[in-house]
Amino acid sequence: MSQARSLPQSKEALLKSYNKKLKDNIQSMLVNFEEIIKLARMDEDSQISKYTQTEEDQYEMQVRAANIVRAGESLMKSVSDLKQFMILNDFPSVNESIIRNAKNCKSLQQDLDNKLTSLRDEMAIDLFELEDEYYSSAFK
Template sequence: MHRNLPQNKEALLKSYTTRLKEDVKSMLENFEEIIKLAKGDNESQLNRMTQIEQDTFEMQVRAANIVRAGESLMKLVSDIKQYLILNDFPSVNEAITQNSKLFRTKQQECDQKLMSLRDDIAADLYDLEDEYFTSIYK
């Protein structure tokens, strides 16, 4: 990837990398936090029940964060696929050349067939014209 990509394309690719890192980091951090909470001998000013409730909610939020990061990764995969599909010009060019080759051969085939058909018809037409104009039934 040493080609000179336009600025915004480069920025986009960088943003993909940062998204990947961020999501993975978020997964890891949230997981660590959950583990820490589960271990938890953190003294606080709060009432014990309140503390427990808070921990519960925090864990849920963190779990949801992990899920979010996972889905964000899926989205990232889909985005990268889309980017590749839309910007992979070599493969598009290949497809175009292939298509044009296909159509050219098809065109040639058709042309040849039409030519031979035309020749046959012309020859037959000549005979038929001859026959028609010399017959008495006309």
């Protein structure tokens, strides 16, 4: 809760709205599932014909199943939104990643600079030896 208090007002309100959506969607899934289970009741004598009652129950199950799917999709969208929120608003982690990448690049640069320097020195020595051989050669 201390982290929530340190967040700005808008972020805290956004997190509260995500929490409310989460509770509403789970409640919707639960209620619709319970109602589908209730539809699997034993036949009762009623004034409605069996075929009509079956059609009505089937239609209600389809609607409730669609409500469950809608609530599930809404939950998946909320998860995606929360991931995006955390990625975009997790500045300490982003800064740490940038610093780590900068250190890796600097160490790689230093390593390459050292290799290039040693290569330059070896080439200079070889070139000096070749020039010495060329200028002291009798076959000029």
